[in-house]
Every structure is written in C-alpha cells, then in structure tokens.
Amino acid sequence: MSLIIVNIATIKSRIKNAAEYSGRNANGIKLLLATKTVSAENIKIALETGETLIGENKVQELIEKAEKLKAIPHQTHFIGHLQSNKIKEVIKFADCIQSVDRIELANKLQKRLEFDNKIIDVFIQVNTSYEESKFGITPELALDFALQVKQLDRLNIKGLMTIGLFSAEKERVRKCFRLLRAIQDKMLQKDISVNELSMGMSNDLETAIEEGATIIRVGTAIFGKRIYPDSYYWTENK
Numbered sequence: 369m370s371l372i373i374v375n376i377a378t379i380k381s382r383i384k385n386a387a388e389y390s391g392r393n394a395n396g397i398k399l400l401l402a403t404k405t406v407s408a409e410n411i412k413i414a415l416e417t418g419e420t421l422i423g424e425n426k427v428q429e430l431i432e433k434a435e436k437l438k439a440i441p442h443q444t445h446f447i448g449h450l451q452s453n454k455i456k457e458v459i460k461f462a463d464c465i466q467s468v469d470r471i472e473l474a475n476k477l478q479k480r481l482e483f484d485n486k487i488i489d490v491f492i493q494v495n496t497s498y499e500e501s502k503f504g505i506t507p508e509l510a511l512d513f514a515l516q517v518k519q520l521d522r523l524n525i526k527g528l529m530t531i532g533l534f535s536a537e538k539e540r541v542r543k544c545f546r547l548l549r550a551i552q553d554k555m556l557q558k559d560i561s562v563n564e565l566s567m568g569m570s571n572d573l574e575t576a577i578e579e580g581a582t583i584i585r586v587g588t589a590i591f592g593k594r595i596y597p598d599s600y601y602w603t604e605n606k
C-alpha cells in the first residue's frame with residue numbers, strides 16, 4: 369500500500385483526536401491536501417482514498433495538474449501568493465482563492481469575474497504572525513479590508529486563512545490562530561460571512577483545531593518533504 373494512504377489515515381486520526389480533545393465534531397473539520405510539488409499521480413492516490421480537496425500555490429502547477437486530474441471529482445483551492453497577471457488562469461482552474469490579501473487584487477478579480485460572468489469563493493488571508501516575509505493583510509487592517517471585499521459582488525467571502533508562526537513554541541503559534549478567530553468574531557458581527565477558518569498545517573494542526581480551524585491544509589505529513597524550501601512559495605524573494 370502507498371505510504372500516502374497510510375499517512376492520510378494518520379492525519380485523520382490526528383484530526384479526530386484533536387477534535388475530541390477540544391469537544392468538537394471532527395466532521396466540522398475539512399482536510400485540504402497541500403499538493404505543491406506533488407505529482408498528479410500521487411495526488412490521484414490521495415483522491416482515490418476519498419479525499420476531495422486539494423490546494424495549489426503556483427498557477428503553472430495548478431494548470432498542469434488540473435488537466436491530469438480532471439477525471440477525478442475534486443475541488444481545488446488556490447492557496448499561494450496570487451499575482452495580478454495570473455488572475456485569468458486562476459479563475460479558470462480554481463474553485464476558491466484562499467489568498468486574497470490586498471484591495472488591488474480584489475478589484476482586479478472582480479473585474480475579470482464580471483468579464484467571465486462568474487462568481488468565485490474567496491478567503492481573506494491574514495498575516496497573524498506579523499512576519500514581514502509572509503503575505504496576508506495586517507490584522508489591524510483586516511476588518512476594513514473585508515468590508516471593502518464585501519462590496520464586490522463577484523467575490524463570495526467564505527472565511528479567513530492564515531499561516532501560523534513557524535516555531536516550535538506552541539503557545540506563540542496558538543496566538544496566531546487565536547488572533548484569526550478574534551478577527552472572525554469581529555467580522556461576523558458586521559455580517560461578513562467568514563464562517564470558515566483555514567489554519568493549521570502538518571506541524572500545528574492540533575493547535576489550530578483547538579482554536580477553531582474548519583479547514584486544515586496538510587502537505588508534508590502526507591506526501592513527504594518537498595525539495596523547495598517554503599520561502600520559495602511564501603515570500604517574494606525567490
């Protein structure tokens with residue numbers, strides 16, 4: 369049996385245990401397979417276990433794999449930094465964009481979606497770790513930004529996304545997730561439909577679930593180590 373299948377089972381039990389620990393129902397927590405650098409063949413193995421949600425970071429990879437995976441029912445979220453000049457392709461191949469983090473991008477998405485006569489699901493990405501290298505709107509600006517995005521009728525706001533601090537100090541990581549939850553509360557009070565919280569990865573999914581994650585994004589713990597460092601995907605200096 370493929371190691372991928374074994375790893376998915378392990379992740380499922382980690383989700384279940386973390387949900388139980390925090391008195392939550394594991395059915396309320398979706399697993400997104402973070403598939404950057406993973407081959408279509410290996411993604412297929414994962415989808416055939418019954419998983420239905422993948423996330424890609426790069427537009428080129430998204431396009432190449434969409435073609436190869438089209439026979440298998442699944443949804444694809446775009447979870448990487450989105451450059452304005454790639455909007456057209458992303459809208460064509462992704463079901464949701466989790467990384468909306470600036471008004472210029474939101475406005476350009478709106479325009480292109482009007483042109484295509486489409487609506488797309490979006491998450492607002494928040495930089496809860498305040499690391500300069502990370503993308504995402506600053507927490508202090510998130511509410512105003514979300515109110516602006518709410519005005520754009522082609523963007524269907526589903527939730528908030530964050531990448532926690534990359535640290536072995538669990539409580540510092542927890543702070544990031546707790547902050548996202550607090551921002552969610554404020555937005556819900558303003559009738560912004562941010563019902564989903566996309567947070568938690570291979571190393572910190574338990575903490576994220578304890579803090580209310582509804583989508584966790586897992587790559588390494590399922591598909592193994594990647595050859596590129598995460599900075600290649602997460603920062604501008606590549």
Ligand SMILES: *Cc1c(COP(=O)(O)O)cnc(C)c1O
Binds near residue numbers: 586
């Ligand atoms: C790569 C990536 C993940 C998954 O990270 P792992 O540590 O490999 O589980 C989650 N979210 C985003 C935005 C990513 O780029």
